[in-house]
Amino acid sequence: MIRCDEVTKIFRKNGSKITSLDRFTAEVAEGEFVAVRGPSGSGKTTLLLTLGGMQRPSDGSVQLAGRDLYALSPAERARLRSSEIGFVFQMFHLVPYLDLLGNVLLACPGKPSAEVRQRAGGLMDELGLADRASHRPGELSAGERQRLAVARALLNRPKLILADEPTGNLDPENAAEVIRHLAEFHRGGGTVVLVTHGAAADAHADRTLRLEQGRLVAN
């Protein structure tokens, strides 16, 4: 599903160079649930954004389903993200002025069909948000917000979910709930790459990658 070859990402700030990913090489098979661990600043988020086609590496290549992600045009990458990748972030990144249904439907490319709307409603129902559809994200608890972000990520039936510490702001109960939904997606054949500090995902992850200072130190 994903293949990274010698992926390096260097940031330049105030004249100094910071190597966030250092010749990272790894593969993630289709249908695999991979946890990524490492201390703060080890390059976990950079890795996730690079895998999602959001951040061009300074060197190396990223292949997604056999396609060189960064050889694609920005528009092609955007289409790929929309159709095949779902993102879940620690800070939820919901649009504050849209209601819950609007936030879920935001993932839909173009005007949502009746079928898509029905699917969005079904996802909200599954994630326990059906009765809050007309509310705004500001009216939700942290757990509900993250479940909403999961619903949004699942709308387009992606093949891959990239989750960046999705439980970082949640209490253990809500964290377990979110991980349970990701695990369900995985059981349905989806691929999950989950950046996490917590132990909630341990029971579900097939494998753990450990990063330190941008390097893969354990696979």
Next chain:
Amino acid sequence: MSVWSHILREVGFRKLNALFSLLGLAMAVTVVVASQLLAEADERETRRVTRDMGFNLRLIPAETDLGQFYRDGFSRHAMDVSMLDRLATQLTNNVSFNHLVGSLRREYTINGQDILLVGLSETYVAPGQGKKPMGFVIEKGTIHIGSQVALVQKKKKDDTMHVGVRQFTVANDPIETGTPDDITIFVRLEDAQSVLGLAAKINEIEAIDCLCLTADQDPLAILRKEIGGILPEVQVVQQRTLADARAKQRQTREKVNQFVLPSVLVAGAVWVALLAVFNVRDRRQEIGILRALGKGGGRIAALFLGKAVLLGLVAALIGAALGTWAVLEFGPSLFPVTKKAIQANWPLAAQLIVATPVFAALASFIPAMLAVSHDPAETLRED
């Protein structure tokens, strides 16, 4: 979700940002509408003032000695009244003179009092320039007399008075003007010709130059060329004091307009652009997630430019209505004489309704491009 639906929800959520943008744009449109309507009123006022100041062009027979002309106040030579008709037929909106009045002026003695007898023709104006005469209209069988004439002849309004062998009714309330008009009797041109025995003669054509000439264009040379081409038999005298006063008034107004309009436009553009930049900053995370969800630069630009267009449209409607109302309400106190002429300018309002959204979109263009070029990974990493 459509772009417009997305924009409307964002406007409803960030009300203050939208409100301030709307206020800035509406204010700019209000000022543009008001200043334009006032400029039009001012133009009319200038024309009125100019008209009240009197004619500033005097066309006299070419053989007139200017020394005699200035000493006596009229030419002792006469010309055929057909010259007035000739000039009048050439009156169009493309010539630099207007309001033609033929006159016959001579000294005259009435009951031992030396007076000035002035016969005035009707006023000829260019097509579409209005019919209001520069001076007063002398009805048949009437005369207008100066204050000294009234005093010496012991006449007042509605009294009868003989000029030559004919009897006339005094049509005016004689008031002292401090000018030669005080010793003048104004009669119809044909009556003056009859009294003076100068049938079909005039000795002057009075006119006014257009408002289109500025001092740096050497208006007298232009006027002499234009009039000389039609009537080579006359010489043109311009009363520069009046002409310069008009030119100065016009230039002052133009300078004000040249300053006010660009200032308002620049201030409006800066205001809208700044608010759009703040809006982009506020929405960095939203831009990041839209990118992550696969939305392209076009959609993101449309969200910001569409918002500018929407606010520009609403602001144009508010500003055009407010500016028009303000001028109709308060304009008459600035221009009391021409208050009836202060009117709404609907074509201008229509132009602004089209132009303001475009203007707002242009002002928001750079912020929108900042949003499009913003690196989404940067904000998505800021957890």
